[in-house]
Amino acid sequence: MQYISTRNSKIKLTSAEVIAMGLSHDGGLFVPETLPVLKSNAVEALCKMTYQQRAVYIMSMFLEDYSVDELKDIATKAYNNKNFDTPDIAPVRSINENTSFLELWHGPTCAFKDMALQVLPYFLTSALIKTGEEREVCILTATSGDTGKAALEGFCDVDRTKIIVFFPKDGVSDIQKLQMTSQKGENVNVCSVVGNFDDTQTGVKYIFSDEQLREKLSENGYFLSSANSINWGRLLPQIVYYVSAYCDLINSGKISNGDKVNFCVPTGNFGNILAGYYAKSIGLPVSKLICASNSNNVLTDFINTGTYNKNRDFYTTISPSMDILVSSNLERLLFEISGHNDKLISGYMQKLNSGGTYTVADNIYKTVAADFASGFCNDEQTKNAISEVFKKYNYLIDTHTAVGYHVLQEYRKTSGDDTQAVIASTASPFKFCEAVLEALGKKYDLSGLELIDKLAEVSGVKAPLPLMSLKEQKERFTQSVEKDKMMNVVESFLIK
Numbered sequence: 001m002q003y004i005s006t007r008n009s010k011i012k013l014t015s016a017e018v019i020a021m022g023l024s025h026d027g028g029l030f031v032p033e034t035l036p037v038l039k040s041n042a043v044e045a046l047c048k049m050t051y052q053q054r055a056v057y058i059m060s061m062f063l064e065d066y067s068v069d070e071l072k073d074i075a076t077k078a079y080n081n082k083n084f085d086t087p088d089i090a091p092v093r094s095i096n097e098n099t100s101f102l103e104l105w106h107g108p109t110c111a112f113k114d115m116a117l118q119v120l121p122y123f124l125t126s127a128l129i130k131t132g133e134e135r136e137v138c139i140l141t142a143t144s145g146d147t148g149k150a151a152l153e154g155f156c157d158v159d160r161t162k163i164i165v166f167f168p169k170d171g172v173s174d175i176q177k178l179q180m181t182s183q184k185g186e187n188v189n190v191c192s193v194v195g196n197f198d199d200t201q202t203g204v205k206y207i208f209s210d211e212q213l214r215e216k217l218s219e220n221g222y223f224l225s226s227a228n229s230i231n232w233g234r235l236l237p238q239i240v241y242y243v244s245a246y247c248d249l250i251n252s253g254k255i256s257n258g259d260k261v262n263f264c265v266p267t268g269n270f271g272n273i274l275a276g277y278y279a280k281s282i283g284l285p286v287s288k289l290i291c292a293s294n295s296n297n298v299l300t301d302f303i304n305t306g307t308y309n310k311n312r313d314f315y316t317t318i319s320p321s322m323d324i325l326v327s328s329n330l331e332r333l334l335f336e337i338s339g340h341n342d343k344l345i346s347g348y349m350q351k352l353n354s355g356g357t358y359t360v361a362d363n364i365y366k367t368v369a370a371d372f373a374s375g376f377c378n379d380e381q382t383k384n385a386i387s388e389v390f391k392k393y394n395y396l397i398d399t400h401t402a403v404g405y406h407v408l409q410e411y412r413k414t415s416g417d418d419t420q421a422v423i424a425s426t427a428s429p430f431k432f433c434e435a436v437l438e439a440l441g442k443k444y445d446l447s448g449l450e451l452i453d454k455l456a457e458v459s460g461v462k463a464p465l466p467l468m469s470l471k472e473q474k475e476r477f478t479q480s481v482e483k484d485k486m487m488n489v490v491e492s493f494l495i496k
């Protein structure tokens with residue numbers, strides 16, 4: 001199976017090549033040229049498998065140049081009881097007869113990005129061997145919080161890789177900061193940047209585009225790559241848990257094989273929900289994919305009207321990982337729906353770049369509207385959702401997951417569609433203690449770390465070990481630079 005770029009479908013590469021490259025040189029994103037299909041008896045077989053076995057099965061459908069043994073090895077290294085605090089890896093918790101949560105936060109950083117970032121480093125090191133790349137890869141990441149730590153954990157001490165994470169000095173929470181600055185590993189570096197997230201991200205983009213630096217690093221045996229969700233290697237592991245959740249619903253007797261389910265996904269960059277779309281495309285019985293946004297509701301408007309318009313106010317919310325106005329992975333969806341029309345998609349993306357807006361053709365919009373529903377939720381409603389779910393079901397959810405819950409309730413009210421639904425639960429509530437405690441009617445003047453204990457006390461729920469043990473962690477990385485000095489950090493880390 002070959003992969004093509006959303007902006008030039010004549011470029012055809014192997015899966016190893018696209019995983020090593022990340023982004024296509026034409027600025028497009030890679031997708032499979034043709035999609036594999038689940039065999040008629042596949043779901044039945046998958047129901048009897050462990051999460052790791054399901055992962056190998058689904059990933060091998062998309063990665064012809066990785067052997068099954070290789071994928072088994074990767075799944076074992078990524079999804080084991082050292083990294084995950086439950087043998088189910090991504091368990092489904094049902095709260096009533098037709099609503100369940102798919103818990104994607106049992107990994108080392110307690111957010112769903114672990115599901116993919118525990119796998120990507122192994123995909124990548126295999127890809128280096130397969131493509132004959134002799135240099136080492138250095139991952140550069142600008143983070144507003146969750147991605148940086150998940151990438152650090154994933155790449156920590158992985159052969160032939162190094163990783164540098166830049167975060168905005170005053171732009172992350174106490175917990176997020178300590179999670180990153182206490183990171184272990186010989187191949188990692190963490191540095192804060194004086195400025196906000198945009199400054200940090202712009203600095204990283206600038207480093208990527210510097211020809212001179214690229215040559216210098218190459219002479220020293222390195223090339224730069226990115227760990228964000230434009231890489232196909234991050235999307236693919238996410239398809240697995242949609243299939244896995246479906247199997248778990250069958251195993252628990254909630255549905256019969258073949259019944260349709262809805263998935264509701266709290267969305268930022270459109271990566272997670274797009275993986276759900278691919279799961280549906282390969283034949284998983286999915287009815288609606290419900291896209292849940294916070295007050296940054298650019299996707300809600302798009303799904304309701306067919307016009308994407310990023311020219312709008314930006315809101316800082318209590319679900320910060322969804323505070324995004326440009327959802328990169330939407331490009332992949334439009335490419336798929338348009339029947340791989342690279343010219344059309346390039347045109348939309350050009351319009352987005354120049355004027356900040358585009359409107360898709362009618363036939364594309366019709367398909368979007370058939371497959372997707374959408375809704376959004378403000379901070380007040382988010383807190384109400386946390387409180388409601390806790391009071392009614394004694395189940396604690398985080399702010400992002402709460403956006404999903406609220407939007408699902410609204411969708412059910414307006415559509416009357418009571419189909420069995422699964423909400424993607426994207427983070428542990430203990431990552432966002434302050435907002436979750438406020439939702440439960442409690443306010444304390446305490447530091448982030450102290451709030452973890454408070455939330456455990458108030459809710460009666462045990463905090464995840466990786467967050468509890470932060471208290472014993474020492475800050476290891478204290479470097480902070482102006483944004484025009486970020487390049488020096490890269491050079492002095494890589495060139496000894």
Ligand SMILES: *Cc1c(COP(=O)(O)O)cnc(C)c1O
Binds near residue numbers: 112113272321400
């Ligand atoms: C990244 C993230 C999201 C958004 O996921 P996308 O794939 O960007 O749509 C939602 N919730 C949490 C907790 C996240 O970290």
